[in-house]
Amino acid sequence: MKTFARILMVLAGLLTASLFFLPMWRIDLVAPQYPDGLGMYIHIDHLEGVKPGDLKNIDILNHYVGMKPLPKPEDMWEFTVFPIVVGVMTVLAIVFALVGRPVLYLTWFVVMVVLGSLGLYDFYLWLYDYGTNLNPEAPIKLVDEYGNPMKYIPPLIGYKQLLNFEVYSYPAIGGVLLGIGILLSLIAFWLAYKTQVKHKIQLA
Amino acid sequence: MMRKWRHTVLVSAIALTVLHGCGPKKESAKKNGGALDKASIAERVYVPPGEWDExxxxxxxxxxxxxxxxxxxxxxxxxxxxxxxxxxxxxxxxxxxxxxxxxxxxxxxxxxxxxxxxxxxxxxxxxxxxxxxxxxxxxxxxxxxxxxxxxxxxxxxxxxxxxxxxxxxxxxxxxxxxxxxxxxxxxxxxxxxxxxxxxxxxxxxxxxxxxxxxxxxxxxxxxxxxxxxxxxxxxxxxxxxxxxxxxxxxxxxxxxxxxxxxxxxxxxxxxxxxxxxxxxxxxxxxxxxxxxxxxxxxxxxxxxxxxxxxxxxxxxxxxxxxxxxxxxxxxxxxxxxxxxxxxxxxxxxxxxxxxxxxxxxxxxxxxxxxxxxxxxxxxxxxxxxxxxxxxxxxxxxxxxxxxxxxxxxxxxxxxxxxxxxxxxxxxxxxxxxxxxxxxxxxxxxxxxxxxxxxxxxxxxxxxxxxxxxxxxxxxxxxxxxxxxxxxxxxxxxxxxxxxxxxxxxxxxxxxxxxxxxVAKIYPLEENEHPYAAKSEDEVKIVRKGNEVHIYMTMIRSHFAPDNIEGIKVGDKVYFHVTNLEQDFDIPHGFAIIGANTAEVLVMPGQTETVVWEPKAPGVYPFYCTDFCSALHQEMQGYVRVSPADADVPMKITLDDKPIGEVIIE
Missing domain, CATH: 2.130.10.10 (YVTN repeat-like/Quinoprotein amine dehydrogenase)
Incomplete structure (x- = not known):
C-alpha cells in the first residue's frame, strides 16, 4: 500500500506537469454568425485560439464595446509565475513521493488547494477588470437596466449571455488533469496514513 | 331585370377569367410530366435552410x-x-x-x-x-x-x-x-x-x-x-x-x-x-x-x-x-x-x-x-x-x-x-x-x-x-x-x-x-505580396516622382491610414490595400471617387491594388464597399489632392496621429 501511495503521488506530480503542454481553461463564444465557434484556451504561460485567428477575432469584436486586447505573455505576470509554481509543485510531489511520509502528501494537497483557489481568484479579478475596465471612447456604449455601464465579465465557470454571445467557461483538459492530480494526492495521503496507523498498531 | 342581367355578365366574366387562368397552368403541368406528384418531386430537390447540396x-x-x-x-x-x-x-x-x-x-x-x-x-x-x-x-x-x-x-x-x-x-x-x-x-x-x-x-x-x-x-x-x-x-x-x-x-x-x-x-x-x-x-x-x-x-x-x-x-x-x-x-x-x-x-x-x-x-x-x-x-x-x-x-x-x-x-x-x-x-x-x-x-x-x-x-x-x-x-x-x-x-x-x-x-x-x-481565408503570414502591409505597423507612403504607393490596411472598421495628404494632380496613386482580417467571410472593399480602373474586394489576408489618377485639386473620400460590420458605414477616409505645383507635405495619419513612414525616393 505504501508503494501504491508513492505511485499515486508521483502521478499527482506528473498530472500537474501536464499543464506545461495542455491548456488549463477554455472559454467559448457562441453566436449564429460564428458557425464554427470562437474560443480560446488559457495555458499557464499564454493564451491560444481554439482555431487560428480566434484571438484576433475576439479582439476585433471586443474593441467595439471598449474591451482591452487579450493579453500577450509579456502583459501579465501570471504567465511568468505560473510555470515556476507548476514546476516547483511537480518537483515537490516527486520528492515527497520518494520521502514517502503521509504528512508531506497532505501538505502538498493543502498547498495545491490554496494555490488553486488563489489562481481562480486571480482569474476572476482579471475577468472582472477585462469586462469592466472599458475604453471610454468605445464606439458602442451600452448601459444596464439601472443606467450603469454594461459589464462584460465572462463567467468564471459555467455559462453567461453577453450581448449576442453565449459564453461558456470550463476547465480544459490540463485543468481536469490537475484536479485529478490533486485528488490523487489526497488518496495517497489517506492510503499511506492508514498503512502507517496499521503499522503502528502492529508494532504496539 | 337589368340587375339580373348584369349579374349574369359578371358571373360569366369571372368564369372566363378562371378558365383563362387554368389554361396555361394545365399546359405547364403537362410539360412537367403531368401525373407525377409535384410535392414529391419538390422534396427531391429541396435543400433545407442551412444544409448543403450533395x-x-x-x-x-x-x-x-x-x-x-x-x-x-x-x-x-x-x-x-x-x-x-x-x-x-x-x-x-x-x-x-x-x-x-x-x-x-x-x-x-x-x-x-x-x-x-x-x-x-x-x-x-x-x-x-x-x-x-x-x-x-x-x-x-x-x-x-x-x-x-x-x-x-x-x-x-x-x-x-x-x-x-x-x-x-x-x-x-x-x-x-x-x-x-x-x-x-x-x-x-x-x-x-x-x-x-x-x-x-x-x-x-x-x-x-x-x-x-x-x-x-x-x-x-x-x-x-x-x-x-x-x-x-x-x-x-x-x-x-x-x-x-x-x-x-x-x-x-x-x-x-x-x-x-x-x-x-x-x-x-x-x-x-x-x-x-x-x-x-x-x-x-x-x-x-x-x-x-x-x-x-x-x-x-x-x-x-x-x-x-x-x-x-x-x-x-x-x-x-x-x-x-x-x-x-x-x-x-x-x-x-x-x-x-x-x-x-x-x-x-x-x-x-x-x-x-x-x-x-x-x-x-x-x-x-x-x-x-x-x-x-x-x-x-x-x-x-x-x-x-x-x-x-x-x-x-x-x-x-x-x-x-x-x-x-x-x-x-x-x-x-x-x-x-x-x-x-x-x-x-x-x-x-x-x-x-x-x-x-x-x-x-x-x-x-x-x-x-x-x-x-x-x-x-x-x-x-x-x-x-x-x-x-x-x-x-x-x-x-x-x-x-x-x-x-x-x-x-x-x-x-x-x-x-x-x-x-x-x-x-x-x-x-x-x-x-476549400480555404476559408488567406493566411496573413503567407502573404508575400510585394506591397502588403501585414499590420498597421507596416503602413507607409512612398513617392517615386509622380508615382505614389500607399501601403494601406483594412480591419473592422477602419482604414490605416484614413487621412492622406500631399497627393498632387498628375500623380499616379497606387492604393495597395491589405485586409488584415483572418476571419472567414469578412472581405473589405475599397472604392475611391473617380477610379477609372476599378473597385476591389479584398478577401481576408489578401492584398489588392487600385490605381487612381486624380484630375483636380480637392478632398476626396474613399470607403469600404462590402458591408463588413456594424460600423461599416464609418469605414471611410479622405485623400487631399493639391495642385501639381503645390508643396503640401506628404502625410498619412489615423485618428490625427501619424501612422507609418513617409518615403520620398
Whole structure:
C-alpha cells in the first residue's frame, strides 16, 4: 500500500506537469454568425485560439464595446509565475513521493488547494477588470437596466449571455488533469496514513 | 331585370377569367410530366435552410467567359468565377494583381468564349483538385484551383484557332487536350482562302500538367490534316493512352459550310495514341517551331499574376510516328465524342443523323493489328468502318450530340433537334427511355459522367433555347437547365433552373470530395505580396516622382491610414490595400471617387491594388464597399489632392496621429 501511495503521488506530480503542454481553461463564444465557434484556451504561460485567428477575432469584436486586447505573455505576470509554481509543485510531489511520509502528501494537497483557489481568484479579478475596465471612447456604449455601464465579465465557470454571445467557461483538459492530480494526492495521503496507523498498531 | 342581367355578365366574366387562368397552368403541368406528384418531386430537390447540396456543378458561362458554380440538386448559384473575362464584382483583370490574366499574344482581351469544364482525375476518378476550361475564340486553357475557386493559370495555344476540342483531361491528369475547331495555316501566313484544301492544319495540342502543382506547359502539338476538330475525350482503363477527337468538314470546305461540309457520308474520329507520341518526343522527335503565346500565372504567394511568353513549341508530323494516329469513319459530321467508363466504347454522335455510332476500342486494336486499312488520308490510315464498329443505336433521335454515362451500364444522349434526352443500354444499343427537354438541349452532364466512376444520380440538361420557361425579361433571356433524377429506370424531371449564357458543358463532383480542402481565408503570414502591409505597423507612403504607393490596411472598421495628404494632380496613386482580417467571410472593399480602373474586394489576408489618377485639386473620400460590420458605414477616409505645383507635405495619419513612414525616393 505504501508503494501504491508513492505511485499515486508521483502521478499527482506528473498530472500537474501536464499543464506545461495542455491548456488549463477554455472559454467559448457562441453566436449564429460564428458557425464554427470562437474560443480560446488559457495555458499557464499564454493564451491560444481554439482555431487560428480566434484571438484576433475576439479582439476585433471586443474593441467595439471598449474591451482591452487579450493579453500577450509579456502583459501579465501570471504567465511568468505560473510555470515556476507548476514546476516547483511537480518537483515537490516527486520528492515527497520518494520521502514517502503521509504528512508531506497532505501538505502538498493543502498547498495545491490554496494555490488553486488563489489562481481562480486571480482569474476572476482579471475577468472582472477585462469586462469592466472599458475604453471610454468605445464606439458602442451600452448601459444596464439601472443606467450603469454594461459589464462584460465572462463567467468564471459555467455559462453567461453577453450581448449576442453565449459564453461558456470550463476547465480544459490540463485543468481536469490537475484536479485529478490533486485528488490523487489526497488518496495517497489517506492510503499511506492508514498503512502507517496499521503499522503502528502492529508494532504496539 | 337589368340587375339580373348584369349579374349574369359578371358571373360569366369571372368564369372566363378562371378558365383563362387554368389554361396555361394545365399546359405547364403537362410539360412537367403531368401525373407525377409535384410535392414529391419538390422534396427531391429541396435543400433545407442551412444544409448543403450533395454535388457541385461547374457550368460554363459560354460567351460571358466565366464559369458558374451551382449546387445540385437545388440548382442554386454559389459563385461566378471569372476566367477569360473581366469581372466587376472581383475586379478580375482590372486590378493590378490580375490584369495580366487577360493578356494574350493579341494583347489584352476583355472576354472570351468559355466552353468545356473538366475536373482533374487520379486513376480515372475525379480528384477535386482543379477544373480545366477552354476558351474557344482566342485559344486558351485555364486552370481553376478548387482550394480557392479562383483561376490560377491561363495558357494560350499557338497554331490553333477556335479551341473547341478542349479542355479534357486524361485519367491521371497527365495532359489537358486542346484541338482546333478551325483549320488554319500553320504557321500563319497570307494566302488565298480558297486554297485551304490540303494547305491548312489542325493542331492537336497536348498540355502537360504537373502532378503536384498543376502547372501547365505545352508538351507537343500533333499537326493533323486541316479538318475541323470538334470534341474530344480521353481513353480510360484499357484505352488509357489514347485520345479521341471527332472531326467534321473533312470536305475541307472554306465557304458555305452548312452545305459544303455536309457532303461526306462519313467524317472521322481521330484516334491519337499520345503515349506513342510522348515517347517519340522524349526521344528527340518533332520539330521546334517559333511561336508567341502568353502563359499567365497567378502566384498565390505574391498574389500577383504575371505573363511569361512561350516562344517555342514542339510540333509533330503524325506521318513520322507510325501507329500514332488512325481515322475511324463515323457517319454524318459527328459532334460529341464520349468514352464509356470501361474505356471500351467510343461514342460518336452524328449530328445530322438519327443514329448513334459506337466504336469498340478492342476491335479498333484488332483492326490495326490485322491491317484493316481502307484508305489513307494525308498519310493517316483510315480503318474499316465495319471492323471497328461495336454497334449503332438505330433511330435514336434527331440531332444526337453528347453522351454521358451513369456507371450502371446505361448511356444518356442529348438530342438537339427532337429536344430530348434518351437513355440507352450499352452493349445491346436499345433505347430504354426518353424524356423531352425545354428546349433544344446541347450538352448534358452526370457528375463524373466522363470518368471511370460516374455518380449516376442526377443529370443536368443544358439547353440552347429558353423561350417561356421563366418570367420573361425582354428579348434576352437567361439560359435554361433541367435537372433529372436518373437513379430509377425512368428519368424524372425534377427542376428548371436558370444559368448564365451559354452553358456549353459542365462538370459535377460530389461535394465531399472538395469541401474539406476549400480555404476559408488567406493566411496573413503567407502573404508575400510585394506591397502588403501585414499590420498597421507596416503602413507607409512612398513617392517615386509622380508615382505614389500607399501601403494601406483594412480591419473592422477602419482604414490605416484614413487621412492622406500631399497627393498632387498628375500623380499616379497606387492604393495597395491589405485586409488584415483572418476571419472567414469578412472581405473589405475599397472604392475611391473617380477610379477609372476599378473597385476591389479584398478577401481576408489578401492584398489588392487600385490605381487612381486624380484630375483636380480637392478632398476626396474613399470607403469600404462590402458591408463588413456594424460600423461599416464609418469605414471611410479622405485623400487631399493639391495642385501639381503645390508643396503640401506628404502625410498619412489615423485618428490625427501619424501612422507609418513617409518615403520620398
Amino acid at each position: 454535388f457541385y456543378a461547374f457550368l460554363s458561362g459560354g460567351f460571358s467567359g466565366q464559369l458558374s458554380v451551382h449546387g445540385l440538386p437545388s440548382g442554386r448559384l454559389f459563385k461566378i468565377i471569372p476566367v477569360f473575362s473581366v469581372d466587376a464584382e472581383k475586379g478580375w483583370c482590372f486590378n493590378e494583381e490580375t490584369k495580366a490574366m487577360c493578356m494574350t499574344s493579341y494583347g489584352f482581351i476583355p472576354w472570351g468564349d468559355l466552353h468545356h469544364p473538366d475536373i482533374s482525375q487520379t486513376n480515372g476518378e475525379l480528384d477535386g483538385r482543379w477544373v480545366f476550361v477552354n476558351e474557344n475564340n482566342t485559344p486558351r486553357v485555364a486552370r481553376i484551383d478548387l482550394r480557392y475557386f479562383e483561376t490560377v493559370e491561363i495558357i494560350e495555344i499557338p497554331n490553333s484557332a477556335g479551341n473547341h476540342a478542349s479542355a479534357f483531361v486524361t485519367e491521371n491528369t497527365e495532359y489537358v487536350v486542346a484541338n482546333t475547331r478551325f483549320a488554319v495555316p500553320v504557321p500563319q501566313r497570307d494566302m488565298p482562302i480558297n486554297q485551304m484544301k490540303g494547305n491548312f492544319k489542325g493542331a492537336a495540342t497536348f498540355i502537360k500538367v504537373d502532378p503536384e502543382t498543376g502547372r501547365m506547359s505545352i508538351a507537343f502539338q500533333v499537326l493533323l490534316p486541316g479538318f475541323n476538330y470538334d470534341l474530344a475525350h480521353p481513353g480510360r482503363g484499357k484505352s488509357h493512352g489514347w485520345m479521341f477527337f471527332t472531326s467534321y468538314n473533312t470536305e475541307e470546305a472554306h465557304t458555305m459550310l452548312e452545305v459544303n461540309a455536309s457532303q461526306n457520308d462519313k467524317d472521322y474520329i481521330a484516334a491519337v495514341n499520345w503515349k506513342k507520341i510522348e515517347e517519340y518526343v522524349n526521344n528527340g522527335g518533332g520539330k521546334k517551331m517559333k511561336v508567341k503565346a502568353a502563359h499567365n500565372i497567378y502566384d498565390e504567394k505574391t498574389q500577383m499574376a504575371r505573363t511569361e511568353w512561350i516562344t517555342e513549341v514542339i510540333v509533330v508530323d503524325p506521318r513520322e510516328v507510325p501507329g500514332a494516329v488512325y481515322f475511324l469513319p463515323t457517319p454524318k459530321s459527328p459532334h460529341g465524342c464520349d468514352v464509356d467508363p470501361s474505356g471500351e466504347y467510343i461514342v460518336g454522335s452524328g449530328k445530322l443523323s438519327a443514329d448513334i455510332t459506337i466504336h469498340s476500342f478492342s476491335k479498333m486494336l484488332k483492326a490495326i493489328e490485322e491491317g484493316k486499312v481502307v484508305d489513307t488520308v494525308y498519310g493517316i490510315p483510315v480503318l474499316d468502318f465495319n471492323a471497328t464498329l461495336a454497334g449503332v443505336v438505330k433511330n435514336a433521335c434527331l440531332g444526337p450530340l453528347h453522351t454521358e454515362f451513369d456507371g450502371k451500364g446505361y448511356a444518356y444522349t442529348s438530342c438537339f433537334i427532337t429536344s430530348e434526352v434518351i437513355k440507352w443500354k450499352l452493349g445491346d444499343w436499345q433505347v430504354v427511355d426518353r424524356h423531352p427537354v425545354y428546349y433544344s438541349v446541347g450538352h448534358i452532364m452526370i457528375p463524373g459522367g466522363n470518368s471511370r466512376k460516374p455518380f449516376g444520380k442526377y443529370l443536368v440538361a443544358m439547353n440552347k433555347i429558353t423561350k417561356d420557361r421563366f418570367l420573361p425579361t425582354g428579348p434576352e433571356l437567361c439560359q435554361s437547365a433541367q435537372l433529372f433524377d436518373i437513379s430509377g429506370d425512368k428519368m424524372v424531371m425534377l427542376l428548371d433552373f436558370p444559368t448564365m449564357g451559354e452553358p456549353h458543358y459542365a462538370a459535377g463532383i460530389p461535394a465531399e470530395k472538395v469541401v474539406d480542402r
